[in-house]
Amino acid sequence: MEFKEVVGNRRSIRYFQPWRPVEKEKIHVMLEAARRASRAVNAPFYRIVVMERDELTPEQREALRTPTTTTDLELAPLFMFWFIDPTAPNRGPRTLKQLVDVGALNASHGWSHAYVDEVVFPLVLQPLMKNDLAAVMFAACEAGFAMTQAMLAAVDEGLGVCMHAFNPDAVKDAIKAPEYLIPIWVLEVGYPAEDPLTGGQRPREPLAETCFWGSFDNPIESDPQVIEYLREKKMIQAEAPAPWRMQEVAALSRMFGLPE
Amino acid sequence: MNIETEEQLAEYRTVQNWLKGVHHQSPASTTTDADRLSTLLKFCHLAEKDPDTIIAECFRAPKEGDEWKHIKFKTRRNYSALIDQAEEQLFDGGTAGRRRGSIIRSFFIHNGVSMQAEPLR
Numbered sequence: 001m002e003f004k005e006v007v008g009n010r011r012s013i014r015y016f017q018p019w020r021p022v023e024k025e026k027i028h029v030m031l032e033a034a035r036r037a038s039r040a041v042n043a044p045f046y047r048i049v050v051m052e053r054d055e056l057t058p059e060q061r062e063a064l065r066t067p068t069t070t071t072d073l074e075l076a077p078l079f080m081f082w083f084i085d086p087t088a089p090n091r092g093p094r095t096l097k098q099l100v101d102v103g104a105l106n107a108s109h110g111w112s113h114a115y116v117d118e119v120v121f122p123l124v125l126q127p128l129m130k131n132d133l134a135a136v137m138f139a140a141c142e143a144g145f146a147m148t149q150a151m152l153a154a155v156d157e158g159l160g161v162c163m164h165a166f167n168p169d170a171v172k173d174a175i176k177a178p179e180y181l182i183p184i185w186v187l188e189v190g191y192p193a194e195d196p197l198t199g200g201q202r203p204r205e206p207l208a209e210t211c212f213w214g215s216f217d218n219p220i221e222s223d224p225q226v227i228e229y230l231r232e233k234k235m236i237q238a239e240a241p242a243p244w245r246m247q248e249v250a251a252l253s254r255m256f257g258l259p260e
Numbered sequence: 261m262n263i264e265t266e267e268q269l270a271e272y273r274t275v276q277n278w279l280k281g282v283h284h285q286s287p288a289s290t291t292t293d294a295d296r297l298s299t300l301l302k303f304c305h306l307a308e309k310d311p312d313t314i315i316a317e318c319f320r321a322p323k324e325g326d327e328w329k330h331i332k333f334k335t336r337r338n339y340s341a342l343i344d345q346a347e348e349q350l351f352d353g354g355t356a357g358r359r360r361g362s363i364i365r366s367f368f369i370h371n372g373v374s375m376q377a378e379p380l381r
Binding site: 018019065067247250254255257258260 | 375
């Protein structure tokens with residue numbers, strides 16, 4: 001699939017085929033995509049624990065629930081538990097020098113081994129890690145890049161995904177996460193039982209509400225020509241709901257014995 | 261609990277909330293209001309409580325300074341178990357029982373009490 005179409009096709013899937021496992025190869029495609037995401041300090045800010053739904057007991061799955069994480073936990077056949085590592089910048093002296101050595105960070109921009117050792121690590125990265133809130137925000141943002149790439153890779157492989165909160169205590173014994181890692185999301189993965197395009201793209205606020213040129217006084221309006229171009233490329237698709245969507249939801253609810 | 265008919269049941273505020281919500285959110289549902297009301301009436305008889313009381317019991321009594329309603333998880337769990345019991349005892353279990361159970365769960369959901377069931381798979 002073309003990149004723009006993958007972006008256009010991504011939805012949060014909430015009805016999965018619970019009986020259909022995700023192939024190991026496709027799981028690896030997602031993990032490799034995550035691994036290649038942009039990352040500060042060239043350090044790994046995330047860890048992922050992959051687990052099939054049925055590796056957890058019904059009691060553990062029940063305990064995973066939060067007020068907004070519901071039936072989809074029972075439908076998705078695969079979970080990816082994401083953790084962030086706020087200590088990742090500790091690797092900076094080594095990982096930044098790797099970038100210097102391969103010509104990614106260059107003297108033309110002020111980079112050298114000495115700059116990493118004498119300035120960047122002691123004056124930037126170490127103070128950052130001493131500020132818990134900043135370190136966590138930084139790590140969460142960096143991990144988010146990896147999550148996005150994993151999700152888009154999944155869509156490109158014909159899978160459905162949905163990111164959810166989870167109660168980490170429910171899987172503490174099973175996962176055995178080191179204390180310094182912070183749990184953030186569970187990514188549910190599987191083949192959609194609903195139409196993968198879920199009857200259209202979900203509502204978004206106008207571009208001008210979130211994007212500005214130069215200052216917040218100057219919102220950026222959508223460009224009709226670009227909109228048309230992106231429609232042709234399928235990044236922009238028909239808005240939800242399709243005329244048949246409510247019938248689909250009713251049929252899925254009946255099939256899975258769920259309330260309406 | 262002194263409700264004999266579906267018409268009486270439909271007078272309750274929580275039942276009106278429910279029907280309004282389900283009509284709005286599930287316009288393609290094949291379940292009729294008559295089905296909904298007769299199912300809920302049987303459940304109310306099993307619980308020996310009227311529908312407004314059932315929903316009110318699921319929330320903690322508001323305290324001064326509360327900015328939102330607080331769900332009572334234990335009460336919700338108890339009602340969830342009672343729905344499971346109703347599926348078996350009142351509605352013959354199996355798929356038919358589940359269908360009726362889901363109607364009752366819908367009543368809770370449209371009154372702000374998230375009532376889930378394990379999907380059939």
